[in-house]
Amino acid sequence: MKIDRQIGILSILLQKDMVTAPYLMDLFEVSRRTINRDIEDLCKAGIPIVTKQGVNGGISIMENYKLDKTLFTYGEMQDILAGLRSLDSVNGTNRYGKLMEKLSAGSSDFMVGNQSVLIDLSSWYKDSLAPKIEIIRMAIEQCRKLEFVYYSPKEESVRCIEPYYLIFRWTSWYVWGWCKNRRDFRLFKLNRMDNPQISEQVFVKRQVPMPDLSNQRIFPGGIKVKALFEPECKWRLVEEFGRGSFKEQEDGKLLFQADYTDSENLITWLMSFRDKVELLEPEEIRKEIRNSIENMKRKYEGYI
Numbered sequence: 001m002k003i004d005r006q007i008g009i010l011s012i013l014l015q016k017d018m019v020t021a022p023y024l025m026d027l028f029e030v031s032r033r034t035i036n037r038d039i040e041d042l043c044k045a046g047i048p049i050v051t052k053q054g055v056n057g058g059i060s061i062m063e064n065y066k067l068d069k070t071l072f073t074y075g076e077m078q079d080i081l082a083g084l085r086s087l088d089s090v091n092g093t094n095r096y097g098k099l100m101e102k103l104s105a106g107s108s109d110f111m112v113g114n115q116s117v118l119i120d121l122s123s124w125y126k127d128s129l130a131p132k133i134e135i136i137r138m139a140i141e142q143c144r145k146l147e148f149v150y151y152s153p154k155e156e157s158v159r160c161i162e163p164y165y166l167i168f169r170w171t172s173w174y175v176w177g178w179c180k181n182r183r184d185f186r187l188f189k190l191n192r193m194d195n196p197q198i199s200e201q202v203f204v205k206r207q208v209p210m211p212d213l214s215n216q217r218i219f220p221g222g223i224k225v226k227a228l229f230e231p232e233c234k235w236r237l238v239e240e241f242g243r244g245s246f247k248e249q250e251d252g253k254l255l256f257q258a259d260y261t262d263s264e265n266l267i268t269w270l271m272s273f274r275d276k277v278e279l280l281e282p283e284e285i286r287k288e289i290r291n292s293i294e295n296m297k298r299k300y301e302g303y304i
Contacts, residue, residue, distance in 0.1 A: 005030070006038050010047065018058035129173060135196045136175050139163050145199040146177070151192045153264070157181065161188070162203045167211065176211045178203075187211055223260040226281040228253050233276050267292065 005028050012019060012027075024035045039059060043049050048062040139146045140163045150159045161177035168174075172189055179186040185208070229237065231252045237245055246254040260266045263285055270277055270289065279286045 002038075006042060009035075009038055010042060013049065013059065013061045016060075018052075018060040020058045024059070129190060132190050132193060132196055133166065133173065135198060136163055136166055136190075139198045140166070142198070143202055143205060145180075145201045145203055146175075146196060147199055148188075148196040149194040150188060151194070159188070160199070161186070162206070164205075164208045165211070178206060185209060185211070223263060223266060223285070224282065225256070225258050225260050225266065225279070227256045227270065227277050227279045229256055229273065230254075230276040233273060236273075263288070 008028065009024060012024070021032055021035050025032055028035075039049055039051070049059060050062050051057070051059050136146060138144075143162075145160055146163045147158065147160045150157055160180040161175070163175050163177040165176040166173065167176055167187070172191060174187050174189050175193075176185065176187055178184070228249075229246065231248075231254065234246075234254060237254060237256060241256075241258055245258055246256040249255055266285060267289055270279055271292070279289060
């Protein structure tokens with residue numbers, strides 16, 4: 001991308017006293033004309049770049065204006081690299097790794113394999129997720145509407161949105177955009193999307209509010225849960241809700257208390273523990289679980 005290349009050129013000029021156009025052409029695999037246009041764009045952006053003709057000539061930033069080469073500390077650059085590598089883990093490419101190699105040209109050991117933070121954002125749905133992310137990114141960059149089939153707990157519907165942000169939160173990917181159906185901004189989970197298509201319709205960007213991603217907004221709670229777990233369930237409670245979510249009883253069982261958002265998700269979660277848990281409260285959900293068990297029992301009657 002053009003902006004990636006120009007950032008790379010600026011980074012190199014900050015680290016080297018002078019470089020030649022052929023050096024930049026080989027590094028970024030573009031023509032001299034493209035490099036000249038990039039230098040011109042950087043000058044228009046306020047960076048005083050000097051070009052010198054002749055045997056000892058080249059391209060440099062005006063000496064008195066040159067920024068501190070230690071604009072980022074070693075630790076900060078390591079964090080940037082970890083973040084960019086995590087984006088590569090989403091789509092299985094090395095696009096951002098290559099960008100960092102160009103940004104770090106001339107530095108000492110930045111790209112050496114001694115990073116202490118590794119982030120992998122890939123998922124079980126990588127094969128279907130990566131193409132969706134690329135389509136949504138393209139729609140955002142081109143300001144084109146996005147159409148897709150969406151599966152929600154209430155219905156299956158065809159949606160048309162103006163996409164603005166790709167968001168990674170709660171171990172999943174979402175797109176934030178203006179929904180034509182709801183006439184408002186909505187958050188859509190990518191794993192629930194099917195057949196995303198970029199529309200020919202171009203939209204004019206709106207004043208976009210940042211999505212409220214607080215747990216209280218998305219998961220408002222409201223269901224007061226009290227349940228008794230067997231001791232062997234401790235690891236899951238610690239992993240999913242934290243050490244403070246339960247109290248150990250004298251008999252070793254774990255008294256769990258928390259707020260839950262959705263009764264259907266609560267029942268599904270409790271059933272995953274099979275006979276290792278008993279829901280104590282609320283009583284109405286306790287009855288639903290009992291009815292579900294009775295229905296399951298009837299389905300399996302007659303099997304040995």
